[in-house]
Amino acid sequence: MRKPVIAGNWKMYKSLGEAVETALALKPLVANANHCEVVIAPVFTAIKTVADRLEGSNIKVAGQDCSTEVEEGAHTGEVTASMLKDVGARYVIVGHSERRQIYCETDMSVSKKVKAALSDGLFVIMCVGESLEQREQGKAENVVAGQLNGGLNGLTAPDLDRIILAYEPVWAIGTGRTATPEQAQEMHAFIRRVFAERHSSGAADALRILYGGSVKPDNIAGLMSQPDIDGALVGGASLKADSFAQIVNYRS
Ligand code: PEP
Numbered sequence: 635m636r637k638p639v640i641a642g643n644w645k646m647y648k649s650l651g652e653a654v655e656t657a658l659a660l661k662p663l664v665a666n667a668n669h670c671e672v673v674i675a676p677v678f679t680a681i682k683t684v685a686d687r688l689e690g691s692n693i694k695v696a697g698q699d700c701s702t703e704v705e706e707g708a709h710t711g712e713v714t715a716s717m718l719k720d721v722g723a724r725y726v727i728v729g730h731s732e733r734r735q736i737y738c739e740t741d742m743s744v745s746k747k748v749k750a751a752l753s754d755g756l757f758v759i760m761c762v763g764e765s766l767e768q769r770e771q772g773k774a775e776n777v778v779a780g781q782l783n784g785g786l787n788g789l790t791a792p793d794l795d796r797i798i799l800a801y802e803p804v805w806a807i808g809t810g811r812t813a814t815p816e817q818a819q820e821m822h823a824f825i826r827r828v829f830a831e832r833h834s835s836g837a838a839d840a841l842r843i844l845y846g847g848s849v850k851p852d853n854i855a856g857l858m859s860q861p862d863i864d865g866a867l868v869g870g871a872s873l874k875a876d877s878f879a880q881i882v883n884y885r886s
Pocket of ligand 1: 643802806807808809810846847848849867868869870871
């Protein structure tokens, strides 16, 4: 039985005060959500304070990215996975499509980040997903398989327990256009097959695959009813405590 993960990606939104306010508002609203892991990813500068204020709660904190470098050093603007862990993050999002598109993230850098994060004991949420053009050209599966093979390159069995994948079709992110539950299920089942071929059917059965792309309180239940959808990575609708809590509490 795979425990779902509902993760909120706050992107480059919220001052420190706003981040704390939202996190504290969320805390009681999801306090009884034992059916899933609840994760929020504030900006770097808010991680420490938010994690401290959530200590003892069932909400865990994630970084939105980390460096490819494991050791500290002369890398202006970078933050290592161990620095994220040091300030209270337990998860890190890697390979988000905004980083791939705007900051030229490649499968090779994603792979290095995945390894760096695993070596520091973080759970990794690695994002994959095709653009609209790639989908319309019938290339969606090839693109996603390439991202999986590139990003997961060189991982061995003990690492896999801390890998979570997020399928986020680029055409559905921040657009209000969600993949239908059937479209998402089809790609999630494909991802699980690719993972089984790369690793083992046992590892694939245990793998959590989140869907991301305009997830809202009114579409989460349909998505979660699919057998291969194990949670959600939520952008816009995670910014308000009440809408994110409704997504977390999709079963009640
Ligand atoms: C995201 O940023 O990962 C995302 C899925 O955003 P949204 O929910 O706003 O589409």
